[in-house]
Structure formats: C-alpha cells, structure tokens
Amino acid sequence: MFRFKCKSRKGCVLVLLTLIFVFIINRFVRNISRTDIMNHGIMSDSNSAYSKTLTGCWSSSRACVRLFDTSKDYSNASQINVCVYQIVPTIKKAIICIYDPKTDIYISKSILNNGNWEGALIGEVLNLLRTDQHMEFLDLGCNIGVYTISVATLGRRVTALDANRKNLEMLLTSLQIGNLTRNVTMLWNALSDKSEVVNLKEDAGNVGGMAIVSGQELAPDFENSTIAVTLDDLEVMFRKKKLLIKMDIERYEMKALLGAKRFFEYVNIRYLIMEWMHHAETDTGLEIIQFLSARGFVPYAPNDRTRPLQQETRNKWPNDILWKQTDSGIDK
Incomplete structure (x- = not known):
C-alpha cells in the first residue's frame, strides 16, 4: 500500500490535490485517445490476436480491422487494364478502372461494352439515398467499386469493404482520378461470423469476385489470404447512423449476418440490398x-x-x- 507523511495539514492537502489532478489528466488523455480511435471506426488493444505491425491494421481483442491507406498511388498496378467512364443515369460520368475483360467477363466486360454494370440497381440505390440526406452507404464486397464510385459521385459518404486487395487498389485509383477519396473510407477485410484468417479462391472469369475459404493457417498478408472480421466489430463506426447496405460477398451472407447481432441492434439500417x-x-x-x-x-x-x-x-x-x-x- 502506498503511504506518505505530511509535515502539515496544508502539505497533505496539496499532495492530495496533486494526486487527484494527475489522475484526472491521465483519464482525460486516455479518453481522448479512445475517442479518436472510435471516430475513425477502429478499436485498438495491445492484447490483440493480431499484431499492429500488419499493413494498415489497428486491432482489438476481437478483430483486426484494416483501414486501407488512400494516400498511396496504385495507378501503375499490373491488374489495371484501362480506366474508362462509368455511365449511370442521373449522375455525372465517373472514371472507373477495370480488369482485362478476358479475365473478368462480367463486371469489367459489361462496363467496357455497355458503360456500366447493374446500372438499374445502382439507380435504385441512388434514389433511396436521395430520400434522406443523412443516410450513408456501406458497400460490403465492393469489388472494383461500381456502387461506391456512383454514390461518392452523388456526394454521399461511403464505406467500402473488400477482401481482395487488388480490387481496393483499383478502386482507390478510380477515386483519386475522380477526386472522390474524401467521400470514401476503405476497409481491407473479409466478413465472417468470427475473426479469423481466410483464404481467397479465385473464380475463373470473375477475377474480382474471390470466394472466401474459412479455417486457414496462412499468414494474413499472403497474396491470397486476408483477415475476416464481423459486422459487430464494425458497429462502433456506424452506431446510431442511418445506413443503406449493399451486401455481395460470394455466398457468405449468412455467416456475415451471424456476426452482426449487435450491429443490427445499434445501427439504424434502413435498407439492405443482397444477392x-x-x-x-x-x-x-x-x-x-x-x-x-x-x-x-x-x-x-x-x-x-x-x-x-x-x-x-x-x-x-x-x-x-x-x-x-x-x-x-x-x-x-
């Protein structure tokens, strides 16, 4: 037990006040640090299962949420075939970088030939967002960003998550060309019902839409693996916010929902679009x-x-x- 002796009553009071002051300052600094982290939507903890040294990773006891660095330049990334205009009704044209349509026969090929992918559904998303100026967009499985870019072009806040780093590099390049990075937060994670390292399995002809394989032992910075988090791990980012969610995570939707019980309780989800x-x-x-x-x-x-x-x-x-x-x- 800590003890101290005072030569006078006045001295005891001064020592006591000093200790109280130090305690208050310590708590204040700790709260400021915690608030700053929460405002960025990411919790940290030194006892995490994953190291903070991982690329873009801030960690908690439950998860490692990776904030993708939007200050970097990936414009020379080898997977970028060409950057073209994406045409969506009711908003101005925006640049989107695509894969070689021979290896991405769905999204990239459609954009190259038709100017868009799922243009009608994107139009419905934009119409729903226009009904409430405070509603934000959460793009789960953003791929190369057809929805994210459209919503950002509308001037609305977007959080875009994808397990495939190459997709995020391409999306970031598109956002930088269109001067849209200020509207978008990017997360490099998969979604599951628990925090784990997952493998990414390529789908022939759909290079941007990798399937998730659970229970892997690979290092989370390996080219074909990443870290899965739960929607509950992201709840702090969106608590009390109004959201429109698009979920396209290659048959993993139910696993993601199993890890979202607190998310659905505390986040004001107005709409959820799902394959x-x-x-x-x-x-x-x-x-x-x-x-x-x-x-x-x-x-x-x-x-x-x-x-x-x-x-x-x-x-x-x-x-x-x-x-x-x-x-x-x-x-x-």
Whole structure:
C-alpha cells in the first residue's frame, strides 16, 4: 500500500490535490485517445490476436480491422487494364478502372461494352439515398467499386469493404482520378461470423469476385489470404447512423449476418440490398429470411417497393433483393 507523511495539514492537502489532478489528466488523455480511435471506426488493444505491425491494421481483442491507406498511388498496378467512364443515369460520368475483360467477363466486360454494370440497381440505390440526406452507404464486397464510385459521385459518404486487395487498389485509383477519396473510407477485410484468417479462391472469369475459404493457417498478408472480421466489430463506426447496405460477398451472407447481432441492434439500417440467386433454394436462404424478418425487415424487388415478396415463393424471387426496415416482419 502506498503511504506518505505530511509535515502539515496544508502539505497533505496539496499532495492530495496533486494526486487527484494527475489522475484526472491521465483519464482525460486516455479518453481522448479512445475517442479518436472510435471516430475513425477502429478499436485498438495491445492484447490483440493480431499484431499492429500488419499493413494498415489497428486491432482489438476481437478483430483486426484494416483501414486501407488512400494516400498511396496504385495507378501503375499490373491488374489495371484501362480506366474508362462509368455511365449511370442521373449522375455525372465517373472514371472507373477495370480488369482485362478476358479475365473478368462480367463486371469489367459489361462496363467496357455497355458503360456500366447493374446500372438499374445502382439507380435504385441512388434514389433511396436521395430520400434522406443523412443516410450513408456501406458497400460490403465492393469489388472494383461500381456502387461506391456512383454514390461518392452523388456526394454521399461511403464505406467500402473488400477482401481482395487488388480490387481496393483499383478502386482507390478510380477515386483519386475522380477526386472522390474524401467521400470514401476503405476497409481491407473479409466478413465472417468470427475473426479469423481466410483464404481467397479465385473464380475463373470473375477475377474480382474471390470466394472466401474459412479455417486457414496462412499468414494474413499472403497474396491470397486476408483477415475476416464481423459486422459487430464494425458497429462502433456506424452506431446510431442511418445506413443503406449493399451486401455481395460470394455466398457468405449468412455467416456475415451471424456476426452482426449487435450491429443490427445499434445501427439504424434502413435498407439492405443482397444477392439472392445463390440462396433461392437453399436452407441458408431460409435462415437469412428468418434472421432479417425477426429484426423487422421485409423483402421487395428493388424496382417494386409496393408489394412485399412472399416466403413461399422465395425460389422465384429476383436475383437481387431489397430488404426494407419496417415495424413488422415478412408476410407468411
């Protein structure tokens, strides 16, 4: 036990006041540091399972959330085939860098030939954002950034997450050319139901859309691996914010939702757009319906928000689904 002796009552008071002052200053500095980290959406802890020396990594006891450095220049990255205009109705043209269409036969080829990818769905996203100037966009599985670039061009805040570093390098180059980096926060992570190192498996013909393989032992800076986090690990970034979420994470949607219970409780998610074609006739699809309907979400076709979709016809739902937050769950 710490003891001290005072020669006078006045001396004791001064010593006591000094100790109180030091204690208050120490707590103040610690709170400032914590607040600064939270404002950037990333928690840190010296006892993390992952080292802070990893590229762009700030860590907590639960996860390692990687903030992608937007000050770097990747304009000479070997995977960039060409940078062209992306054309989306109602907003000005924006530059987007694409892969060789021979290796990316879906997104890059469509942009090169048609000027956009999923242009109609992007238009619906922009229309929804225009209904509320405070709503932000969370792009989970951003790929090369067709949605992120469009929303940033609209002047709205975007957080873009992807497991594939090459995608983020290309997206960053596009944002820098279009002077849009100030609108976008980029995260280099996969999503799962737990924090872990995951392997990335290339899909032939869809070079930007790698599948996630769980339970790997590879180093998290290996070219074909990265660190998975949960949506609950990101909750501090978005607490009490209004969000429109686009989730396209290569059949990993349910695993991501299992790690998002606190996220759905504390974040004001107004809309969630999700690929449905992989889940239409699976047990996982039913689990997704149960998870979201229990939290007050109702499914619609993105271009028809007047008639909810029915669970019994889920195998005939469109390829993409818009889940809208309401006071009641899905119609049975």
